[in-house]
Amino acid sequence: MSIALAPLGWIGRAVLTALGAVGRVTLFALSALSHVLRPPFYGREFAAALAQIGWLSLPVVGLTAVFTGGALALQIYAGGARFNAEAVVPQIVALGMVRELGPVLVGLMIAARVTSSIAAEIATMKVTEQIDALTTLSTNPMKYLVAPRVLAALIVVPALVGVGDIIGIFGGWAVTSGTLGFNPSTYLKNTVDFLQTWDVVTSLFKGCAFGGIAALMGCYYGMNSGRGAQGVGRATKGSVEAAAILILAANFLLTGAFFSV
C-alpha cells in the first residue's frame, strides 16, 4: 500500500515545491515593482542599468535580427516557390519578425546577456557580504540593486525589440533585393502597407514583459544565491534557464491572448 502510494507522495512534494517557488518569485516580483514606485530612487544606478541593458545590447540584438530576417526571407522564398507564392515574402517576413521572432529572439538574447550578468553580479555581492554591507549602510538592496535594473529593462527592452524588428525586416529586404531580384522600394511599400499598428503594439508589449522577466530572474537568483563560487555559478545558470523558459512560455500565452480569434 505504502509502496503504491509513494509516487503520489513524490508528485505531491514536487508540486508543493514548484508552488512554493512560484509563490516566492511572485512575492519577489511584487516587492521589486513596489520599490520601483516608491522613493528613494537611485538615478545613477538606473542610468547605468539603462546603458548596460539597452545600449550595450544593441550589437547583439542587431546581429541576431539581421541574420534571422535574412534567413527567414530565404526560407519563405524557397517554401513559397512550391505553390507560386514567392511574392508574399515581404508580408511574411514582417509578420514573423514583428509578431514573434523579434520579441522572442531579443528576449532570449537579453536572457543570455543581461540576466546572466545581473545574476552573477548580485550573487557575487551576496557571497562577499556586499548585500549585507548595503543593508547596514541604510540602503535597501531591493531599491538600490533590483528596482533600477527591473525598471530599466521594462523601458529599454521594448525599444530593443523595436530596433530588432526593423533590422530583421531590413535583413529580409537586403537578401531579397540583393540576391532574389525583388524591387527594393516595392518590398518596403508592401511591408509598410501590410503591418498594422496592433502588430507593432503587441511586439513592444512582449518586449516589455520579456525585459521584466529577464531582469527579475537575474535579480531573484542573484539575491537568493548560495555560498561561494559554486553558489554564484548555480545562481547564474538557474537565472538564465528560468528567464528563457518563462520568456518562451509568456510568449505563447501572450500570442494566444493577442491573436486568438
Added chain:
Amino acid sequence: MITLDSVSKTFGTNHVLRGVDLTIDRGTSMVIIGGSGTGKSVLLKCILGLTPPDSGTITLDGQDVTRTDRDAFLARFGMLFQGGALFDSLPVWQNVAFRLLRGPQKRPKHEAREIAIEKLRRVGLTPDQADKFPAELSGGMQKRVGLARAIAAEPEIIFFDEPTTGLDPIMAGVINDLIREIVTEMGATAMTITHDMSSVRAIADSVAMLHGGKIRWTGPVAQLDSSGDPYVDQFISGSAEGPIEAVR
C-alpha cells in the same frame, strides 16, 4: 546599551549560538574572543538583524530591536565586515562616503569626498588611493577602507569584525589606537572581534569569550589573566593542550 538575552541561531543542523547572554554598556569597548567558527561573526549579524536569530531577544537602549524602525536603528550603526565587503563597482572614496552620498545623511559631493579622504588618512591610506577601485588594493588596504567606511558617518555604535587581521604589526597598532580613540573621544560603543591578544589588551574595556554557542566568560580586561577559567587561560596562552579541543 545593548543586551542579548538567550540568543540562539541554527543553520540547518549546525547549532551556532545556543543561548547567548551579553550586555554591552554605552560608550564602552567590548571585545569578543573565541575559536574560529564559534559564531562570533554570526553574533554581530544577529544584532544587526542581517541573520535574524531563531530565538532570544536583543535590545538596544531597552527597546527590542525587532520592533524598532529599521532605518533609524541602522543609522546608528557602523560595521566593518570580516571580508571587507567593499562595493567593487565604486571607487574607494565612494565606498567610504557611501552613507554621505545618499539618504538622510547626504552631503554635497566635494564635502563627502573630503570626509572620505580624512577617514582614509586616519586608517593610514593616502589620498591617491581614493580614486582606485577596491580590487586594485591589497587585502590589508581593503580591510582599512572597510574600517574607514564603518566610521565615516560617525555612528554611535560600531562593530569591527577582525579589524587587524592581515595587517602588519605597525598598522595593527595604528588601528588599535584608532578604535580606542573612537571610543574614548567620540564616546562610541564598540564591539570588536579579534584573535590578536595584543589587540584585545589595547582595545578592550571588557572581554567576552564565546565557546560552545554560549558566553563562556565575560569580565573587565584587567581580569582577563586571572579569570580562573581554563578555557580562557588556554585561549590567551594559545596552547594546544587544554579543555578546548584543537584537533577535532
